[in-house]
Amino acid sequence: MDTFRLDGRRALVTGGSKGIGAGLARGLAEAGADIVLVARGQQELEQTRDELRTTGREIGICASDLSQTDAIEGTFQQIVQEHGPIDILVNNAGTTRRSPAHELSLEDWQLVLEINLTAVFALSRAFARERISSKRSGKIINIGSLLSSTARQDNAPYAASKGGILLLTKALSVDWAPHHIFVNAIGPGFINTPLTRPLVENPEFNEWVLGRCPMGRWGNPKDLTGAAVFLASAASDFVTGQMIYVDGGWLARF
Numbered sequence: 001m002d003t004f005r006l007d008g009r010r011a012l013v014t015g016g017s018k019g020i021g022a023g024l025a026r027g028l029a030e031a032g033a034d035i036v037l038v039a040r041g042q043q044e045l046e047q048t049r050d051e052l053r054t055t056g057r058e059i060g061i062c063a064s065d066l067s068q069t070d071a072i073e074g075t076f077q078q079i080v081q082e083h084g085p086i087d088i089l090v091n092n093a094g095t096t097r098r099s100p101a102h103e104l105s106l107e108d109w110q111l112v113l114e115i116n117l118t119a120v121f122a123l124s125r126a127f128a129r130e131r132i133s134s135k136r137s138g139k140i141i142n143i144g145s146l147l148s149s150t151a152r153q154d155n156a157p158y159a160a161s162k163g164g165i166l167l168l169t170k171a172l173s174v175d176w177a178p179h180h181i182f183v184n185a186i187g188p189g190f191i192n193t194p195l196t197r198p199l200v201e202n203p204e205f206n207e208w209v210l211g212r213c214p215m216g217r218w219g220n221p222k223d224l225t226g227a228a229v230f231l232a233s234a235a236s237d238f239v240t241g242q243m244i245y246v247d248g249g250w251l252a253r254f
């Protein structure tokens with residue numbers, strides 16, 4: 001179906017060098033979009049760029065630390081100058097610090113909130129300013145989590161940041177709907193990535209995930225690409241302020 005095609009569009013994917021971000025970038029490129037990947041590690045960015053070039057799309061990279069939120073507006077402008085206008089923004093980069101809440105340092109709290117929430121706002125704002133001033137529409141896809149609506153032990157800053165993503169998505173969708181900037185989110189279940197590899201390799205945890213998830217398996221980044229292409233494309237042109245959970249039925253089970 002043509003409404004799902006992304007030819008002639010360019011997507012910026014944060015945390016695009018590995019895991020979910022690299023998978024989403026591949027899905028968007030296969031649907032026709034050119035891509036710019038953002039992450040800190042230059043070597044992994046170059047490796048993923050080379051892998052994604054097999055799609056035949058233009059793949060650019062930008063090494064940047066999104067925890068430096070004051071620099072994000074300038075970084076975004078630089079990316080637009082170097083690679084051209086961005087039509088689709090995927091706010092995927094994220095991190096966590098696990099600890100019982102009463103033992104958590106304020107530094108760890110602030111780091112998780114800075115990367116998972118403040119950077120998402122700063123980059124979305126830079127994107128919206130460019131879209132509004134050039135009178136062009138845009139699509140933002142934020143990456144939430146099961147912890148956007150439920151809690152897990154020893155993960156307070158992550159849950160606070162991902163819960164924030166759910167309401168930030170709704171708030172920005174309302175502000176920017178008049179400018180045809182669509183803001184939606186994907187809430188992944190447990191996905192096998194470099195971030196969760198220690199959990200996949202932990203027999204006890206792995207067994208818990210397989211037993212708890214109605215689909216009886218971990219997700220993989222490819223499982224998320226259908227939702228991302230939908231939310232990036234004209235197929236979702238009356239959808240905004242939503243989070244689509246792609247979780248193998250996890251949240252449906254009491």
Ligand SMILES: NC(=O)c1ccc[n+]([C@@H]2O[C@H](COP(=O)([O-])OP(=O)(O)OC[C@H]3O[C@@H](n4cnc5c(N)ncnc54)[C@H](OP(=O)(O)O)[C@@H]3O)[C@@H](O)[C@H]2O)c1
Binds near residue numbers: 040
């Ligand atoms: N895996 C899951 O089960 C799962 C479930 C729900 C939600 N999520 C969310 O999905 C997103 C991606 O997770 P993932 O599992 O794919 O993680 P991952 O494998 O650890 O990948 C994280 C990506 O973000 C980049 N990144 C991390 N900190 C950054 C920073 N300060 N500045 C710029 N880039 C940064 C990393 O590259 P560098 O390290 O080189 O910067 C990497 O490209 C996160 O928001 C996570 O919370 C994951």
